[in-house]
Amino acid sequence: MDPILSPLQQAPQLRDIRDISSxxxxxxxxxxxxILGAVLLIGYAIWRWRTPLSLRVPIPGITLGTWRWDAAAALRDLRRRAQGGQDPKATASELSExxxxxxxARLGRPACAGLTGPAWLEWLQAQDPNGFAWRERGQPLLVAPYAPPGVTAQDLMALIEAAEGWVSAREPKRRRWRRWRSRSASAPAGGGHV
Structure with a gap:
């Protein structure tokens, strides 16, 4: 052995240590x-049942349908005050607003914001999901805020119940889909454009 060679050079050929594959x-x-399946299932359940959830259980941090929650609370408060003897004029104007x-909130501002008087009641009758007779029984909304006393609390309670029906009713189906279906049904048989 050559004394000048280092100990590593004297040893047989050494190989590097191999890493374990990642x-x-x-x-x-x-x-x-x-976990992914559970998250997707929970997301679908929240999406599918967001309206009943938002009406019954206020979930902090989740704002699904908060207008329904707020409207139901405001109607309950209005009902309590009307039963407690609040002025029918004030109750009727608050209910109208x-x-x-x-x-x-249900159907969008362009659908109903400009309607007043009998046109407003006609629109309510046509759009009410529960079929309340707004034309006949909704007159206190138009007359009570401006007329002398004469509106009974029972009339206002019936209107409050009908408004609660609006809040708890399910959302109407998307109109775009109906329009698209009706257009596709009326399209020419060849499917081509005219």
Whole structure:
């Protein structure tokens, strides 16, 4: 042996230590698939039942349909004050304003914001999901805020109940889909454009 050679040079050929291959990120482990499925299932349930959830349980941080929650609370408060002896004129004007806000939240501002008087009652009758007779029984909304006393609390209670029906009714189906279906049904048989 040559004394000048280092001990590493004297040893037989050494090889580097090999690393363990890294764990691939795809496909995920079965636990991650279960978590993803649970998140998707919870998301679908919230999306599907958001209206009943928002009416019954106020969930902090989740603002699904908060107008329904607020409107139902305002109607309950209005009912309590009307039963407690609040002036029918004040109750009728508050109910009229609240009903207009509910209608705009349900169907959009362009659909109903400019309607007044009998046209407003006609529109309410046509759009009411529960079929309340707004033309006949909704007159206190138009007359009570401006007329001398004469509106009974029972009339206002019936109107408050009808407004609560608007809040708790399910959303109307999307009109775009109906328009698209009706256009496709009236399209020429060849499917081409004229």
């Amino acid at each position: 764990i691939p990120w795809w496909p995920p482990a079965p636990g991650w698939w279960l 609240l009903l207009r806000r509910i209608a705009m």
